[in-house]
Amino acid sequence: MTGDISLLEAEFSALSPRRAVQRALERYGDELVISFSGAEDVLLLEYAATSGHPFQVLSLDTGRLHPETYRYFQVVAERYQIRVEFAFPDAAAVEQLVRAKGLFSFYEDGHAECCAIRKVEPLRRHLAGRRAWITGQRRDQSPGTRAALAPVEPDPVFRGKHDQPVLKFSPLYQTTSAEVWAEIEALGLPYNPLHARGMVSIGCEPCTRPILPGQHERDGRWWWENVNKKECGLHRPT
Amino acid sequence: MTGDISLLEAEFSALSPRRAVQRALERYGDELVISFSGAEDVLLLEYAATSGHPFQVLSLDTGRLHPETYRYFQVVAERYQIRVEFAFPDAAAVEQLVRAKGLFSFYEDGHAECCAIRKVEPLRRHLAGRRAWITGQRRDQSPGTRAALAPVEPDPVFRGKHDQPVLKFSPLYQTTSAEVWAEIEALGLPYNPLHARGMVSIGCEPCTRPILPGQHERDGRWWWENVNKKECGLHRPT
Amino acid sequence: MTGDISLLEAEFSALSPRRAVQRALERYGDELVISFSGAEDVLLLEYAATSGHPFQVLSLDTGRLHPETYRYFQVVAERYQIRVEFAFPDAAAVEQLVRAKGLFSFYEDGHAECCAIRKVEPLRRHLAGRRAWITGQRRDQSPGTRAALAPVEPDPVFRGKHDQPVLKFSPLYQTTSAEVWAEIEALGLPYNPLHARGMVSIGCEPCTRPILPGQHERDGRWWWENVNKKECGLHRPT
Amino acid sequence: MTGDISLLEAEFSALSPRRAVQRALERYGDELVISFSGAEDVLLLEYAATSGHPFQVLSLDTGRLHPETYRYFQVVAERYQIRVEFAFPDAAAVEQLVRAKGLFSFYEDGHAECCAIRKVEPLRRHLAGRRAWITGQRRDQSPGTRAALAPVEPDPVFRGKHDQPVLKFSPLYQTTSAEVWAEIEALGLPYNPLHARGMVSIGCEPCTRPILPGQHERDGRWWWENVNKKECGLHRPT
Numbered sequence: 001m002t003g004d005i006s007l008l009e010a011e012f013s014a015l016s017p018r019r020a021v022q023r024a025l026e027r028y029g030d031e032l033v034i035s036f037s038g039a040e041d042v043l044l045l046e047y048a049a050t051s052g053h054p055f056q057v058l059s060l061d062t063g064r065l066h067p068e069t070y071r072y073f074q075v076v077a078e079r080y081q082i083r084v085e086f087a088f089p090d091a092a093a094v095e096q097l098v099r100a101k102g103l104f105s106f107y108e109d110g111h112a113e114c115c116a117i118r119k120v121e122p123l124r125r126h127l128a129g130r131r132a133w134i135t136g137q138r139r140d141q142s143p144g145t146r147a148a149l150a151p152v153e154p155d156p157v158f159r160g161k162h163d164q165p166v167l168k169f170s171p172l173y174q175t176t177s178a179e180v181w182a183e184i185e186a187l188g189l190p191y192n193p194l195h196a197r198g199m200v201s202i203g204c205e206p207c208t209r210p211i212l213p214g215q216h217e218r219d220g221r222w223w224w225e226n227v228n229k230k231e232c233g234l235h236r237p238t
Numbered sequence: 239m240t241g242d243i244s245l246l247e248a249e250f251s252a253l254s255p256r257r258a259v260q261r262a263l264e265r266y267g268d269e270l271v272i273s274f275s276g277a278e279d280v281l282l283l284e285y286a287a288t289s290g291h292p293f294q295v296l297s298l299d300t301g302r303l304h305p306e307t308y309r310y311f312q313v314v315a316e317r318y319q320i321r322v323e324f325a326f327p328d329a330a331a332v333e334q335l336v337r338a339k340g341l342f343s344f345y346e347d348g349h350a351e352c353c354a355i356r357k358v359e360p361l362r363r364h365l366a367g368r369r370a371w372i373t374g375q376r377r378d379q380s381p382g383t384r385a386a387l388a389p390v391e392p393d394p395v396f397r398g399k400h401d402q403p404v405l406k407f408s409p410l411y412q413t414t415s416a417e418v419w420a421e422i423e424a425l426g427l428p429y430n431p432l433h434a435r436g437m438v439s440i441g442c443e444p445c446t447r448p449i450l451p452g453q454h455e456r457d458g459r460w461w462w463e464n465v466n467k468k469e470c471g472l473h474r475p476t
Numbered sequence: 477m478t479g480d481i482s483l484l485e486a487e488f489s490a491l492s493p494r495r496a497v498q499r500a501l502e503r504y505g506d507e508l509v510i511s512f513s514g515a516e517d518v519l520l521l522e523y524a525a526t527s528g529h530p531f532q533v534l535s536l537d538t539g540r541l542h543p544e545t546y547r548y549f550q551v552v553a554e555r556y557q558i559r560v561e562f563a564f565p566d567a568a569a570v571e572q573l574v575r576a577k578g579l580f581s582f583y584e585d586g587h588a589e590c591c592a593i594r595k596v597e598p599l600r601r602h603l604a605g606r607r608a609w610i611t612g613q614r615r616d617q618s619p620g621t622r623a624a625l626a627p628v629e630p631d632p633v634f635r636g637k638h639d640q641p642v643l644k645f646s647p648l649y650q651t652t653s654a655e656v657w658a659e660i661e662a663l664g665l666p667y668n669p670l671h672a673r674g675m676v677s678i679g680c681e682p683c684t685r686p687i688l689p690g691q692h693e694r695d696g697r698w699w700w701e702n703v704n705k706k707e708c709g710l711h712r713p714t
Numbered sequence: 715m716t717g718d719i720s721l722l723e724a725e726f727s728a729l730s731p732r733r734a735v736q737r738a739l740e741r742y743g744d745e746l747v748i749s750f751s752g753a754e755d756v757l758l759l760e761y762a763a764t765s766g767h768p769f770q771v772l773s774l775d776t777g778r779l780h781p782e783t784y785r786y787f788q789v790v791a792e793r794y795q796i797r798v799e800f801a802f803p804d805a806a807a808v809e810q811l812v813r814a815k816g817l818f819s820f821y822e823d824g825h826a827e828c829c830a831i832r833k834v835e836p837l838r839r840h841l842a843g844r845r846a847w848i849t850g851q852r853r854d855q856s857p858g859t860r861a862a863l864a865p866v867e868p869d870p871v872f873r874g875k876h877d878q879p880v881l882k883f884s885p886l887y888q889t890t891s892a893e894v895w896a897e898i899e900a901l902g903l904p905y906n907p908l909h910a911r912g913m914v915s916i917g918c919e920p921c922t923r924p925i926l927p928g929q930h931e932r933d934g935r936w937w938w939e940n941v942n943k944k945e946c947g948l949h950r951p952t
Contacts, residue, residue, distance in 0.1 A: 061336070063301035067443045070341050077340060086336045091326040098299070098324045102315060103308050122329070181928030191926070198912035200927045205305045212905070213914045214895030419690030429688070436674035438689045450667070451676045452657030537812070539777035543919045546817050553816055562812045567802040567836070574775070574800045578791060579784050681781045
């Protein structure tokens, strides 16, 4: 497998983001799913939709997203004429957490526990039958945790079909935020209206805030925590 | 039971809302739960908190509430030093609905299906072990469906402990919206900030809107549907 | 004049609001102006526009209106294909006040001084050449100050052409807020979007706030002052 | 004068922004005024306030600012215990423009006419008695028009005392937006809350909008006009 990965990485590091999405779809077909967060990773869907291949989309509905994000999911689903697969948290796990600690425990003892219930576990369940997934991660999103992100790697967190490693593709790994936004504008893609209210990185509503001019996008997430730990558990820091 | 109910109804129809809450707590203790929607039914919690009795609070977190409502739950929990029990929808049921019909199917074919998954089933589960619950329903909330609401009745929808009928108390059944708000102001109770943005009846975010001057509060809920069907299934029209 | 007024009052008290606007336009032509505040008095413009007579509209731009109100003026101007005459405050007077007391002195020592500069003086200047004006005042707007409002009266505050009394028509004097809003909805008229954010009575931005359910519309204006003094000086309390 | 200016420019180009403000205050005393726009140029006021010298502040109240900006003026005035001098537009000029063209003519035929009335003329009046003013202009604010901005120059637009040239100091001419914001954060200065809603460059409400991630701050101003003309007339393009 290590050898395969080296070859894959060599192959995909030579591809443009658009070509990488296309190539991954060709290789893995319906055993691959594109993760869509409701933010600027809409670019992945655009690439997929124009690739000529069918594609599947998976989103995490944590139960605490912004109303604007839910509506944006709908806008995107209509644009690309797709049915998004949503991963939703387990009722018992959520009920137990909020009964014990209230609805905002993350402000007190960190976001890991809540993310584990609302994001990691549901995603694990939904990746279990797949061989590969595509994420919109970029190296420039989080200096502390994503600086060494690869174009493709065996997912360090999740397992796939038959409990085998699931491949994680990150076609935008070298793309910068400025490039992503220039392309969204050039292609006239719809965007989450929260981006026009000062939010750059968008996640759950209580854990997202607008940034001030000059701040890094990661300053808008989990701002009460240490800058080097700003991952939700979906992606192990590189 | 019919006789008992007549006696109960006679007893509770003679009580002020405050006394009715107190009396229900005395009678049913920890087999009773107070339902709190995150709106002006905060009055029930105030009555309970000042009754001298311990009390339990149950809220429905449908996964689609306004961010302001989640924060208001927290404000209330801190004020009364309580841990609210939240009922959360079943993941598989939500995932199946949104996969098949998207996140806003209620605008197309009515709110009953979504409410059944996000409100009715979770509440059913959480009432199953109880003998009684208290709601903030009022006759004036919905001319089409709540005009004959009783101060107490065997719940027409839910079953309680040992699959026996669960009693539903509605201490505010004869109270008007104006009276509720006068009391909230007089007592200086915290309120959901959405009430200061034109919303009167508050439910899920996509199914709630501000009303214009002169409109009935029910015009702010499920406005695309017939006025006489505006119940979410928690309460059978009277 | 007293006799004339009695006759006029008798005539106009028998007219519907719509007919009253029409009749006033017929009588006074271009010596009459309709005052439009940017709120629910849009009804007056609708009546004028459908009367078949030309009409003039005067609005007060105090320099502190809500952005939404400015936009609503534009919507209305386009709908009725009119050029609104705006009365704007005198620069020296505004500069002197804000230099001496800051931009929010009204919260400290009352709104009379600011209203005198931003509303009363500009209106005085713009009524000076007229013989009559129409206002949207209603008796139910302010129990403390408007309970005895007449359908027409010599304006108790302003003078008109040749320093003669200017007639003030209030065709909606007996209409209730609920009736006004029912008609706006029935006619499908555009409304200030602030009305859909909990504001009922709308004036300057710092002196207007949303009201809670059950509050009187006047609770949304100059809320830090005594309820019986809530006039801006345009209208002497009746 | 040219020689003087060369010397002055040499002197001020060697000073830090903080020292430049201090030095200008020492030289020109009460014949100098600091211009404050209600945005990130608050840094100038901080430098002045900590310089130990008395200082005067001038702001333009165009009559169309955001409510948030008016409130921010007040916050700043209280923090520094100052009375701000506001320049307000001439009533007749505003009334004539809006009567003829409506309240949003700038969207149709450019912002120059409105800016001339609401900003340039009032500023001209208020600079007339001065020998110097300080602005928060920076070279990086507008690539098309401010790239050659000097630390000090005879104002190319306005005249001062005795109709002599008025000196314009721009202590932040070489400072970048990122540096300004880092300092605002480091010093804990209050900022206009619109900066936390996606707005970077802030002017009049109808002529300001939030920018998307990756856009230049000037994209948030007069976006319907050519990028190289984005000056309001206060500052001649360099």
